Amino acid sequence: MADVLRRAVRTKGHTVQAAESAPEGRRLGKLGKRGRRGQSHLLFLLPALAYMVAFFGYPVVKNVVMGFQHYTTTTFYTGQAPWVGFTNYRAVISSSVFDKALLNTVLFTVGSIAGQFLTGLTIALFFRRKFPLNGVLRSLLLLPWLVPLIVSSAVWRWILDQDNGVLNRFLGALHLVQDRPGWLTSTSLALFAVIVVNIWIGIPFNVAILYGGLQDIPEELYEAASLDGATGWRAFRYVTWPLLRPVVSVVLVLGVVYTVKVLDVILGLTNGGPANATQTIASQSYQLSFQQFDFGQGAALGNILIVISLVFAVLYLRANRRAVEQ
């Protein structure tokens, strides 16, 4: 067994590069029997597929249908939900909040992902070095995720409080600001503050996955590269980045998909305020459904959100495939 593995490691460079050119999983070599292999491996997939269809299929379909219905509290009791075609969609899109919510969603997502990913990657790269307490520090880094979101939003609200919050106290003591900024109460700063908190929440996720991915890159490749004269930035560009790509893809796409529907952070910090400065499509959808009881409109917005995620995913995967093939 060990022989086989050692052989594989030495040829890994080639194997992986061959793998890179076929991201959809065409890694079989000269051995045939593709059909039967595909069929029997279907059994490996079956439990997961069954679960996904059962737990996701029905909700998705129901949500899509709800977008076309007039669905209110009455519907819950009587089951009557008159079909209204695109009325809900027209109503939400023409609402005065929609443009703002759309813009905020884009800004929030781009800002969060950029911040989380870059910071996460930097920290993950840093932790590749060997130093005492590396493991302990790395696992402690996951702590922000252990704190229930209700509690972390409360803590962040205190930290960001304009009058007594520690952040302003700290900035004031260092004379970095003239006036105490209203992080959550000023329409120009609120979105920024919410993005920063979301970055804070997302960093552990990015660090952990990227670190795992980095660990999978064998030392031998770096040695070989350094013998060829590639170290530091060039080592990153020619060794790390290509091999990290599949993991990076997953992290980015999942990151966008998760961030676009983020709800708890916004509700916990600002409730979409002040004056809709932090209202996103997700939070607006929630408010329409559960505060104004117009579930049809809430579902319509929810579907628009899914479409946005979808479009992004398709564009990204296509761009990625093209880049890899080059």
Add this chain to the structure above:
Amino acid sequence: MAQRRAILSRTTLTVALALLAPLSLSACGSSTGSSSGSADTLRVMDYYADQPDKGIYAKVLDACGRQDGVKIKREAVAGPSLIPKVLQQASSRTLPDVLMLDNPDLQQIAASGALAPLSDFGLKADGYAKGVVDASTYQGKLYGLQPVTNTLGLFYNKDMLDRAGVKPPTTWAELKSAAKKLTSGKRYGIAFAAPATYEGTWQFLPFMWSNGGDEKDIATPQTAQALQLWVDLVKDGSASKSVVSWAQADADDQFAAGNAAMMINGPWQFPILDKKTSLHYGVVQIPAPKAGGTPVVPLGGETWTVPQTGNAQRQAKAAKVVACLNSDKNQLSLAEQRQTVPTRTALMDKFAAEQPRMKAFTEQVRNARARTGELGKDWPKAATKIYTAIQTALTQGATPAKALKQAQDG
């Protein structure tokens, strides 16, 4: 070949087991099922999930149950999760026998047909404060009975006011000048809550209504004047800019910590404020726009309803429990224990005399208005417009009239 087949069948077996596992586990899971118990047990749902309210209502419900020979099976859920639960139960036809609702939510639920009119069981709301009856009435029929209510008042720090030589204000002009005078250093003159939620709307209603504003159309000069009051308080520094993100609990924290000399809040804060022994506070009515005016305040509190469960016998017993909860004895006892005001006008005088602390609230409740009194189930939209306008005016420096018009049309 034989080996391969064996493995294949083993794989199949494993996969089949994996698929069947959840089903077998579900058989082991406990089931709640629908309310098909005997008429000896009634299911009650409310949102008094924490002490001391939980214990107080447990006692009252059990006593009422025993009176009618039924056992009470109670489900106490967290506040914001009550309505989603009610909706889920409505669609799966598993509504409880007795359902407590926050009074502004009754219209929505009644409109859906899920509640039974109380007149079917011979219950009437005679002698109740008008606003309370309005909240629980949908299309002319009474659907709920509310034993106790509460509202907002102006809390003030006795020591701070004495030291500044300021009397508790009774008009808006006095409020503005008192707040300005009391603002010094880190301390703000007044604290209130103006967040982008229904709490912001709730806090604003006394000012809007007392000045003649109406929720049917908020783009009126009367409402604009009320909003101008708030804008002025924040602009001249008497109230913190953070009011746009504070909930009433946050405003209370500020008041308790001595960062605000006055605050707009409700009697449910008494237990929390009492814990701080160094704090000496008093409560007066919300200031009226002009001298001699009466403040018009919104009504809080929860109402008890009887959902349509399809079982006439159980519904009759449930109605008896609701009536018992609303008996004079229980109204007074609940009001005493929970810092609320009884809803029968005849009891109010007695109560005010016995509980001097609640005097300001008891007086205001007589003229209180239900939030859903005019718009019924369309209240949530109007409530959203109101807090949107407040937020815009307080944070973007728009004039109140413009902010209100924008929100009303938007």
Add this chain to the structure above:
Amino acid sequence: MTTVTHPSVPPATHPPVHRRRSRRRPWGYTAIGALILAVMLFPVYWMVNVSLQPANTAVSTPWFPTHLNFDGYATALSQQGSNLLTSLVVAVGSVVFSLVIASPAAYALAHVDARWVGPVLFGILISQMVPGIVVANALYSAYNDLGLLNSIPGLILADSTAGIPFAILILRAFMGNIPASVIEAARVDGAGRVRAFVSIVLPMSRNALITAGLFTFLFTWSDFLFALTLTTTEDVRPVTLGLYQYLGAHVSDWNAVMATATLASVPALVLLLVAQRYIATGVTGGAVK
């Protein structure tokens, strides 16, 4: 364990691999690491700080808890102990269930050339776009009919909606890096598909499995939506729900609330520290014994 090439060391004069190179102040890196951690964990520190203060000081909490006050913890422990246990059981159950279902699926999607791979992956991705509330509400009616409300298996199944798709996608990315030749070699040696999977692929994916398991645990531990929607009584109550209800009424008892939150984080933290020791340093590190 091998060391990392330091960027500024000139290449050609590198001594052979297995010598510890970092004579240049390894503790310097520890200090930087600690600084990063300090900035990231400040809010967590604040949470613990508030939990150790006397009640009603949340507004103007001092920087350090000068007088340690454990009232918050006393209250929290007496009320939330069983909830912590429930959370633990549900989280561990969810990890096991998710990994068992997800790893074969990830393997199939990583190493099989078939037309259905693309669409299936895309379907999994779409499932992640569905807002949680939509899933929770749909599950409520289904669970009500099946009698799965207020049950631990029910919660395990529901919480796996976060774990399984994510685990599949992550595991697939990692498993894709396993050279097909290794698996082929094993098959040529006579191992069946399942044996190849269990004996070759799984050990080589240990890194990924632990990462995926860790995230599933964290997702489930901090889940609030399903706990709220799928329980109607107090029989089965995860700690996130206990915290929420506690927060509802005692909003000014912040020290007790923060104490509960701190206590709620401790078991997960212990598990984290234990797990990180088992994350192997890559495919080679784990395989070449």
